[in-house]
Amino acid sequence: MTWQILVGEWSDFAIRWLHVIAAVAWIGSSFYFIHLDLSLQKRAGLPEGVAGEAWQVHGGGFYNMQKYVVAPSHMPEDLTWFKWEAYMTFLSGFALLCVHYWANPELYLIDKTVLDLVPWQAVTLGVLTLALGWVVYDQLCKSPLGKNDVALFGVLYVYLVFIAWGMTHVFSGRGAFIEFGALIGTMMVANVAMIIIPKQRIVVKSLLAGEEPDPALGKAGKQRSLHNNYLTLPVVFLMISNHYPLSFGTQYNWLIIALVMIMGVAIRHFFNSQHAHKGNPWWTWLVAAACFVLIAWLSGFGPSAAKAAESKPVTAQAQKIKFADVQEIVVSRCSMCHAQEPVWSGVGVAPKGVMLETPDEIHLHAKQIYLQAVMSHAMPPGGNITEIAPEDRRILGLWFEQGASMN
Ligand code: HEC
Structure with a gap:
């Protein structure tokens, strides 16, 4: 074995390790904050500016979490921002895309029986779909449609299914699933980097100046957080799908992606409702199970x-x-x-x-x-x-x- 192989294999392993760790940290903290935010309760006697609080027990002690929606009387110096988990997930994921998929398009991206691409065309398409996919999504959210969460959600779903269909008609099944997963991941990180964090900075600034922040800022951030919440489970499915050729290697692979997205939303809806003390919508598990059975059935049809x-x-x-x-x-x-x-x-x-x-x-x-x-x-x-x-x-x-x- 030559040293090039040693270097190649171990840098690959290191990047993948980092990618999984960063993703665990990101998903973990985001699930935690979703739970915290939804479980906050109002009660009399909370300090001024506090909208709700929650009591939690962990690690041998009790936590009393309070959420200030107006600036606290003094802003602490060391405010913790949650963003590096997301950025590291993106950077390591992007590196993996480069060293695997874009460095070896013939092995991973191209299926000549789907579309006879030469390597540079496949890589260009791979890069373009990531960039364009985000730009169109971002514009949809910023359009008048963005004022209606439910309508936006419906349109985004159709938009994503269309992209999935397109990708499975351009790339190999394996390539399409990774590219689609990478696109969703990119959208989620871009939501953090371009919308959630910048808007939060403006809010903090105006709170510090003793001004009332523009409520539209918080709303936009919240909307993108909601999308990230619902996209998390599908992206994890897509990232591990590469080991299960039945998931991507069938003629209905784009329909499988469509069902995976419904499944992800249904399962998150169950937990979101539970965190917010809005009951246990058990029907969501029925929907998820039905989607899963449908996926298994569709995968049995094999290639074209x-x-x-x-x-x-x-x-x-x-x-x-x-x-x-x-x-x-x-x-x-x-x-x-x-x-x-x-x-x-x-x-x-x-x-x-x-x-x-x-x-x-x-x-x-x-x-x-x-x-x-x-x-x-x-x-x-x-x-x-x-x-x-x-x-x-x-x-x-x-x-x-x-x-x-x-x-
Ligand atoms: C041109 C090289 C090449 C040829 C030829 C090839 N494979 Fe593979 N095979 C790969 C690559 C690359 C992967 C890893 C795919 C990945 O990373 O998702 C792989 C993965 C696999 C895996 C493991 C999948 C997993 O995720 O654990 C099996 C099993 C496999 N191939 C079987 C076969 C069989 C059977 C044939 C012959 C019919 C074959 N391969 C021909 C390159 C090849």
Whole structure:
């Protein structure tokens, strides 16, 4: 193993570690503040300017949290701002996009059977959709539509589903899910960096000057916080979806994204209502469960109808597949990347540690092979970069269905 591979692998690991830590810190603090804000209660005798308070117990002590909506009589010097969690999540996520997806578009972004893009086109589209996706969203919020939260929400939903549909018709399923997740993440961070924090700064400034802050400032920030709240769960789903080829590797993958967004909103609605002491809307779990079942059902349809029909085991169900044939297919179509020493350029070590060279390794990964190359066409990547034939997928499928034996 050369030093370039060591440096590449470990910087990748470090950035991913940082990304997960930053995201945990961000989501954790934002869920905490949503809970706190919704659970504040009014009572008589609160200090002047305090709109509500909450009592909490944690870590061996009791906290009495009070929310000032008007400036406290003296503004503390060391006011804590919550923003670096969001910014670090973005910076590390952006770095991961660069070193993985945009550095290797053929492996991750392009599916030639979806759209025959050359690498620079795929990367340009990837960058453009992130930037444009945010600009249009931001303008929608600032338009007259933004005055009506519910109407805005409906339009944003249609807008996001449209983008998801578009992305799955431009990128590979894997690429589309990550790009879409990255877009939502970007929108959420931009909400913090461009709207919530700057407006909060103006509010603090006018409070310090003893002036009444413009209520529109707080309202805009609140609206974006609400969007972030509802987008959190879908973005986490999309970020881990890459390990589950059935989620992105089907012809209905854009519908799956549409359902994931409904599921995320429903689950957050349950907790938001509970925090605000507005009852337990248990029906939200029914909605979430129904979406989940629908997603699982849709994922069973496999890749595009034409592709699925090609490789579906139709003929000779009785024909017993020989392991030697399976091995030959896997070695000639998969092991240039999935090997101790991969020979495919741009692949330093076996992707995800999956090696498919020896009979044992192939046997061990039978289900994975079935998921990646038969039920979905996620592998070989790039829209079948190593040109596995439909007939060969059919053989792999039959082999698994017949019990994946080694003879
Ligand atoms: C051109 C290189 C290449 C070829 C050829 C290839 N793969 Fe992969 N494979 C990858 C990459 C890259 C990943 C990692 C994807 C990611 O990071 O999400 C991967 C991931 C996988 C995984 C692990 C998925 C996970 O998330 O844990 C399996 C299983 C797999 N491939 C099976 C196959 C099979 C079966 C074939 C042959 C039909 C094949 N691959 C052909 C590059 C390749």
